[in-house]
Amino acid sequence: MKQADLDYFKRWFKEYIAQYYELPGDGIKPILLKERHTERTCIEIVLVGRKSGLSDEDLLLAETAALFHDIGRFPQWKRYATFIDSASEDHALLGLDVVSRHKIFAGIPPEERELICEAIRHHNLRELPTNLSQRQYLFSGLLRDADKLDIWGLVISELEGRGNLVETLTGYIPISNSFSRDILAELMEGEVPYYSSVRNRNDMILLRLGWVFDLNFTMSCRLVLERNYVERLCVHLPVRSELQEVKKYLIAYLKNRAKDRS
Known part of the structure; x- marks a missing residue:
């Protein structure tokens, strides 16, 4: 995977989520919330990955996984007006459906495609499966950490009075x-x-x-x-x-x- 691939993925992501900007009422607020969460998770995964000694090539894979980890949140909100998986669908699986239908990763090697998709699949589980390969564990674990790091910051901002989307995130x-x-x-x-x-x-x-x-x-x-x-x-x-x-x-x-x- 090359930097040009990641640049393409970022452009595609922006174009894809633009359709959700047109949701009625306050529908744009949850969409922007997840868009910004995605941006910050990308920053977190590169930070942790670089400090942990990942190669430049692996950092590209990791950032791609972060970029698409919540892509399922956008159709989830449009269909169900909730981010609660138990009240709708598993957003990780919704995301995998999006990337599969659009053949987003068709231009990268199959082994890289699998690593990214498995990281997306596992990012919202309570715990990682025990049968992952070393490489799958690396990228899945890294994505889960980056996701948590940003969610902690977001939740703390809400608790400290610097936000008003708690119920959007968790329900009442x-x-x-x-x-x-x-x-x-x-x-x-x-x-x-x-x-x-x-x-x-x-x-x-x-x-x-x-x-x-x-x-x-x-x-x-x-x-x-x-x-x-x-x-x-x-x-x-x-x-x-x-x-x-x-x-x-x-x-x-x-x-x-x-x-x-x-």
Whole structure:
């Protein structure tokens, strides 16, 4: 794959999503939200990939995967007016349908095409399958990290009052002083919580915090620490001793991961 291929993909992406700018009412806002998320995820994946020692050729593949990872969000919103997969369709599979129908990757080698498509397929799963090849794991893991890094920043901006699209992202979630003990237990066991356990905003924040256990690259852990994502999320939780313990545990986990030389 060459830089010219990526340049073509970027032009195609812009032309493709332009059709969704014409959606009625406030339909443009969710479209712009996902367009900008895509742009930032591309930046994140190149940052993490370069710091992790990927070759220039692999960085092109990684950025292509990031560029198309949420392409399914646009038809999803047009058809269902939601980004909630459980209330519509799996947006990763919708995205694979888009690239397949339009034969976007017809001009690149089959092995590169497969790596990109598998990364898209796996980016929104709770965890990666265990039967991936080393190369599939590399690109799928990198995309998942980059996606999370930007979503954390977006969620924090919303919580800090610099946005107004929380319900667009997650659907309506009630605000409460309570939180799920099941989610808390999963976090203290080093596990990523299940969406099915989420009942209120505190639960959703805790779930987002649990994503740290799914980070695949040392550089990703370092960026979470540098950006103070854990602290900036935890400040929006109730002041409870058990939640403070979770915060300490997460930061200690990240610091330990950040020591790796990989």
